[in-house]
Structures are given as structure tokens and as C-alpha cells.
Amino acid sequence: MKPEPPKIPQATTKRLPLYYRFLQSFHNAGHKRVSSQELSDAMKIDSATIRRDFSHFGALGKKGYGYDVANLLEFFRKTLDQDEAANVALIGVGSLGTAFLKYNFQKNHNTKIVVAFDTKAPVEGMMKSDIPVFNPSVMEEKLLEYGIELVICTVPSRSAQEVADRLAKTEITGILNFTPVRLNVPDTIRVHTIDLSVEVQTLIYLIRNKSIE
Template sequence: MTGTTQRIPQATSKRLPLYYRFLQNFANAGKRRVSSSELSEAMKIDAATIRRDFSHFGALGRKGYGYDVNDLLLFFRRALDQDEETDVALIGVGSLGNAFLKYNFQKNHNTRIVVAFDPKAPREGKMISNIPVFHPDMMEEKIKELGINLVILTVPTRAAQEIADRMVDIGVKGILNFTPVRLTAPDWMRIHTIDLSVELQTLIYFIKNDEKHSQIE
């Protein structure tokens, strides 16, 4: 396999964890090689898209053979830094935040929540699901102390931008934003927003459209 230094399209980058997950499934089933059409059928992604995604990383497969499952797993493990754990801070321990603490990712993930912050927590901290939870007054101190560069934001809408500004001030590199607020931040900070209400409305829209098309047919 050959590497590449070219810039990878964002859409391709977002699919990398999916490729890794499905390749793990193939490996667990004892499959040694896989074709783009087999991946396409399993993932419901067009085979041409898969081949185009893989082409950004050089020669990942061989014509007439397909892709070696273990080789691909090793490649994507390295690409996703699966061998290196990433510590994450959770800000906001309401219903959604509590769910994150209880889940705190599984063995197949390379991330773990190591600290959380919530206004109801004391400054000295308390344990929830074996994770220390502190008052937001302690955010800057604890995040710097733990060397954290990624935070999950599950706070009320009114507090979202203020928290983001505080993260910018201490150099946090990324925010996974579960609030509906479109946060503003410098270009060097990565912000991924997951608005659950928008995702739900989008799903409802597609379901209704599918129903209309099936009635027409």
C-alpha cells in the first residue's frame, strides 16, 4: 500500500470510521478479502464512491483480487489513530450528557471521556459513572491539566457560544456540538454540529417523500 500527502475530501474523511467498522465486521466473520461491490452492498454506498475514496490513499487493492481485509484494517487503524487513545471532556451533564457518561464509548472506539463539567457539580468534583464531574468554573484548569483537545458540548443553547469562546481561549482544537447553535470560532478550531431535531426532520422528510413516490408508482 502506498500513502499520499494530498488533501482528503471532507466527505471521504467522514466515511473512514464507517469503512473501519464494516471491515472489522468482515474480519470477525473470517473473511480475508473483499471487493468494492461487497463493501457497497454491506454499507449501502455506491461501489464507485468506495473506489474513489480508496484511490485518495494510493494502491489499497489489486485488480482482479479486490482488497485484503486485514491490510485495509491495518491501514485505516493507522489513518484513524485507533492505536492511540484520545481523551475527551464532556461539557453539560443533562439527559444527553448523562447518556454519554454511561456509554463512554466502547472497546471498538479510540476515545474516552475522562472528565465532565456541569453547573450542578461542586468545584471539588463528584463521580458520575466513574467519571469526575466538576463545576464549569474549573473547566480551563482541568482541561489544560489533562491536555484535552476535544470536547463534547451538550449544554443549553444560551450557554453554547460562551463555552465555545472559553474553549478557543485555551486552545481546544475541536468541539462536537450537540446544541442547535451554529458556533463561531477561528478557522483552526474544528466544530462538528449534530442537531438532533434537524436530523429527525430530515428523516421524516425522506420517509414522506418515499411514501409519495411509492403511491405514484
């Protein structure tokens, strides 16, 4: 996968796919240009934040005119490598993993789940939601066979580091970790952890302390 552009704040990087999604909506609605305030109203993000994010990439708009929707959409498409699909593997086909298989990303994004692994699956594989699911005993060879760059990990917490240790010996470069475990991996692998319980607790705290920005 293409590395993140240098000197771009992580918070800005996380918003780039959102900008791309909303610009697609404006483009599909026939808008030729859009202002930072219009994007702000649609995305519920402060317009100053949007202008600051865009400034990291140079002059994307014109004062008094706003942003050309088609040009901006093309810029973010290239920035996010939307033309180059990334093959994704799912490890752990429980309740959350099954939801991922049913949704899959290929309908709306440049990524798609092409193979999955679960301890209940046979070595020879089985089909689930049109995706082949194999036993983890053949994980390394199948990751190579399917050209996997990114892995979504939804295994039980007790198995997370063991899985990460095996992945560290493969060619994958990213793990989207849905376990609460902080994985130890080599610098060649980027880990993005989403702890759903922490996210819920954070939201509860924020809605009960509305004075916090």
C-alpha cells in the same frame, strides 16, 4: 489531533470510521479479502462510491482480487490514528450528556471521555458513571490537567457561545457541538455540529420524498 489528509472530500472523511468498523467485522469473521460489492452490500453504500473513496488513498486493492482485509484494516487503523487515544471532555451532563457518559467511547474507539462539567456539580467534583464531573468554574484548569483535545458540548443553547468563548482560550482543537447554535471560534478549533432536530426533519423529508437520492 492529526489534521485531515489534504484533498480528501469531507464526505469521504466522514465515511472512514465506517469503513474501519465494517472491515473489523469482516476480519473477525475470518475473511481474508473483500470486494467493493461485498462492502457495499454490508454498508448499504454504492460500490462506486467506495471505490472512489479508496482511490483518494492510492492503489488499495487489485482488480479481480478485491481488497486484502488485514492490509486494508491496518491502513485505516493508521489513517484514523487508532493507536493514539484522544482524551475527551463532556460539557453539560443533562439527559444527552448522561447517555454519553454511560456509553463512553473507550469500549469501541480510540477516544474516551475522561472528565465532564456541569453546573450542578461541586467545584471539588463528583463521580458519575466512573467519570469525574466538576463545576464549570474550574473548567480551564481541568481541561489542561486532563490533557483534553476534544470537547463534546451538550449545554443549553443559551450557554453554547459563552462556553465556546471560554474554550477558545484553551488548548482544545475540536468541539462536537450538539446545540443548534452555530459557534464562532478561532480557526485553530474545528467544530462539528450535530443538530438532532434538523437530522430528524431531514429524515422525515427524505422518507416522504422517496424519489430524492
